[in-house]
Amino acid sequence: MKDSTHYDAIVVGLGAVGAATLCQLARRGARVLGIDRFAPPHDHGSSHGESRITRLAIGEGEAYVPLVRRSHAIWRELEAATGRSILTQTGGLVLAPRDGAADHHGKPDFVRRTIASAQRFGIAHEVLDADGIRARFPQFHLQGNEIGYYEPEAGFVRPEQAIAAQLDVARASGARVHVDDPVLALDGGAEGESVTVRTASATHTARQVVVAAGPWLPEFLPQAARDAWHGEFEVYRQVMYWFDAGNAAGDFVAGRMPIFIWMYGDAEEDYMYGFPSADPGRPALKVASEQYARTTSPAALAREVDAAEVEAMYRRRVAGRFPAIDGRVVDARACMYTVTRDRHFVVDRLPDAPQVLVASACSGHGFKHSAGLGEAIAQRVLGQASDFDLRAFAHRRT
Numbered sequence: 001m002k003d004s005t006h007y008d009a010i011v012v013g014l015g016a017v018g019a020a021t022l023c024q025l026a027r028r029g030a031r032v033l034g035i036d037r038f039a040p041p042h043d044h045g046s047s048h049g050e051s052r053i054t055r056l057a058i059g060e061g062e063a064y065v066p067l068v069r070r071s072h073a074i075w076r077e078l079e080a081a082t083g084r085s086i087l088t089q090t091g092g093l094v095l096a097p098r099d100g101a102a103d104h105h106g107k108p109d110f111v112r113r114t115i116a117s118a119q120r121f122g123i124a125h126e127v128l129d130a131d132g133i134r135a136r137f138p139q140f141h142l143q144g145n146e147i148g149y150y151e152p153e154a155g156f157v158r159p160e161q162a163i164a165a166q167l168d169v170a171r172a173s174g175a176r177v178h179v180d181d182p183v184l185a186l187d188g189g190a191e192g193e194s195v196t197v198r199t200a201s202a203t204h205t206a207r208q209v210v211v212a213a214g215p216w217l218p219e220f221l222p223q224a225a226r227d228a229w230h231g232e233f234e235v236y237r238q239v240m241y242w243f244d245a246g247n248a249a250g251d252f253v254a255g256r257m258p259i260f261i262w263m264y265g266d267a268e269e270d271y272m273y274g275f276p277s278a279d280p281g282r283p284a285l286k287v288a289s290e291q292y293a294r295t296t297s298p299a300a301l302a303r304e305v306d307a308a309e310v311e312a313m314y315r316r317r318v319a320g321r322f323p324a325i326d327g328r329v330v331d332a333r334a335c336m337y338t339v340t341r342d343r344h345f346v347v348d349r350l351p352d353a354p355q356v357l358v359a360s361a362c363s364g365h366g367f368k369h370s371a372g373l374g375e376a377i378a379q380r381v382l383g384q385a386s387d388f389d390l391r392a393f394a395h396r397r398t
């Protein structure tokens, strides 16, 4: 079926980045269509699992601080507009051995980088030693040699609610949204030319296309981009675990328990992060770590989490560090990271089709920036002034 509307922009993929971009394009009055292979929010990609950490001081790089600040403001606006609960600022703790230089997300000495970021941007924070952390958060069993960065405005964002709110606002602002309709191919898109978007059910045209296909991006890129961007994106399976908080449930609720990033040893894998309970009906400590040993793809992803994985997570990381947690798991879910070599985002035009912009808030730290990033992408697509310079994420940096 041929769609007779010629759009200002079509957004392919309506996860974290695509939903934010569509929402911001529609709010600015653009004629826009968003298309997804599933019906977002869904649990097939990178944006499910109840909660994502957000923090204002960004050890991954100072360029991100304006994005996360803007994201917090946008989420508050979306909450007011839709009545959904998106952002919970429960406080956040980033901790590591004081004498180590623990890496995180490919960056050395992550705690001190985070402190430096907070100082540079005037972000409220405290630096704590082990006694200070214990006094405030007795849930953590420490070695005694830790340094902790505590940020009161950190917390978690609910990914499914954020995506749903942005799609609600996009629709209310005039965007069309087509779900369960995979995009099969893009044609055209040379400088100044329109782009044809062919899906399983229809053909559409637009002045510009934004591709925000998350972990499907590596396989979706056209051959010219694959050649030029060879090896840029790898996809890794990650697992989130919810451990029953039992009789200690009251110690693991937001307000008593912060989100945390805990590098407890010097190796990059000596690490876990976690959340207070986000669902009052299911009091649990949610934790996860990261693995970069084996790549996967959306088609090959092992979605089941087996009992041996749960046991290994508990024994190796949780037991002994949270004495109140006894190992009973209430849920465990797989998800995908899309990762670049330098662990930074990619937002760039395709080499042979500059009317197509690829946007990947990848490498395991993208959700917290997604609302602000969607706004910056919308401004770029519409040729509007922006406070954020997306050239920081140009593919050519690598």
Ligand SMILES: Cc1cc2nc3c(=O)[nH]c(=O)nc-3n(C[C@H](O)[C@H](O)[C@H](O)COP(=O)(O)OP(=O)(O)OC[C@H]3O[C@@H](n4cnc5c(N)ncnc54)[C@H](O)[C@@H]3O)c2cc1C
Residues within 6 Å of the ligand: 012, 013, 014, 015, 016, 017, 018, 035, 036, 037, 038, 040, 044, 045, 046, 047, 049, 051, 052, 053, 054, 181, 182, 183, 184, 212, 213, 214, 215, 216, 217, 220, 238, 239, 240, 288, 335, 336, 337, 359, 360, 361, 362, 363, 364, 365, 366, 367, 368, 369
């Ligand atoms: C376990 C886990 C924990 C994480 N923790 C954090 C955290 O604490 N803090 C943080 O900031 N970030 C975190 N992240 C990272 C963050 O969640 C991701 O960076 C972000 O969700 C990526 O969003 P996306 O829009 O790029 O991809 P997705 O949200 O996966 O969206 C891609 C969309 O494209 C659609 N699509 C794909 N191909 C097509 C096609 N051909 N046609 C139509 N539609 C298509 C898909 O259906 C999907 O809806 C975590 C990620 C994981 C997996």
